[in-house]
Amino acid sequence: MRLSANLGFLWADRPLPMAIRAAKSAGFDAVECHWPFDVPASEVAAALTETGLPMLGLNTRRGQPGENGLAALPGRTTEARAAVDEALAYADAIGAANVHVMAGFAAGPEAEKAFVETLGYACEQAGDRTILIEPLNHYDAPGYFLQTTTQAEAIMDQVSAPNLKLMFDCYHVQLMEGDVSNRLERLLPLIGHVQVAAAPDRGTPDHGELCYSHIWQVLDRIGWAAPVGAEYKPGGDTDLTLSWMAAARGDRD
Known part of the structure; x- marks a missing residue:
């Protein structure tokens, strides 16, 4: 399991380059972030080179205070296109493969x-980078435009671009739709990242x-080989919350 x-x-209390180094020390295989734009891309790139970790992706800006995408x-x-341009330029500078385009409240x-x-x-x-869209649950993000994988499928059909993929966050999908195992299998051709x-x-x-010992097995069975993103709230010192990693890897090694 990667x-x-x-x-x-994770390690959100540290500057992004230090957080990258912490992730390496903790045994992660990759990193991803939300909004890195206040950190010079050269500093992030240097930390990635030092650690050898790939940066999987980042988000477009949220917009004005109280907004959640444009x-x-x-x-x-x-403004929405400027946010896309900014995120793609930053992704190019640090070698990030994916950009999550945030829909916003609408x-x-x-x-x-x-x-x-x-x-x-x-x-x-x-270009050769992937654009991701992610349904968010209506408890954490009430009023967010994209809320379900079914809605995401319809949007992707309209756009009809091979580099548009679904960010499948098991947490959001469970809260909005459930049936996570079957959805992972059915939507596999559309999925660009799993969290x-x-x-x-x-x-x-x-x-x-969610029974994650089962989810790991499902991902293994359907052939998911890319790193799975740990996007959870540690509620304190991240280093004290990592025991789940050994169990996850043990289930699939």
Whole structure:
């Protein structure tokens, strides 16, 4: 089992280059982040080179305070495209393979039209990089445009770009739709990244409603080979929450 540390949550109390080094020391195989833009890309790239860890991906900016992305906001096309350009440029500078384009708080046909158009632009600009979209649950992100994998499938059909993929976060999917094992298998051709956390508390992936010993086996059976992103809230010192890693790897080694 290969694992990626999501540094938006893990070691979030440290500067990003230090968090990358901490992830290496903890035995992670890769890292990913949320919004690294305040850190010079050269510093992040240096830490990645030093540790040998790949950076799997980052998010587009949220927008103004209280917003959670721009891509599905009608009338905000210029800002949404600028956010895409910024994220792709940063990804290029640090060698990140994926950019998650955040939809934002919106609803209705005009929001869908805006999202499809922005995603089409992002996919055209991405080159050999992958554009990700992620359904978010309506408890943590009430009013977020993209909430289910079913909705994501419909959006992806409209965009019809080979480099547009689904970020399948088991935590969000469990809270909104359930049936995580079958959805992983059915949606495998559309999935670009998998993330894990306990449901419903978003803690370490070793308790709660989801049986992760089973999820690891499902991922193995369907042939998922990329690192799985640990995007959980440690609730304190990250280093004290990592015992689940040995169990996850032991289930599949």
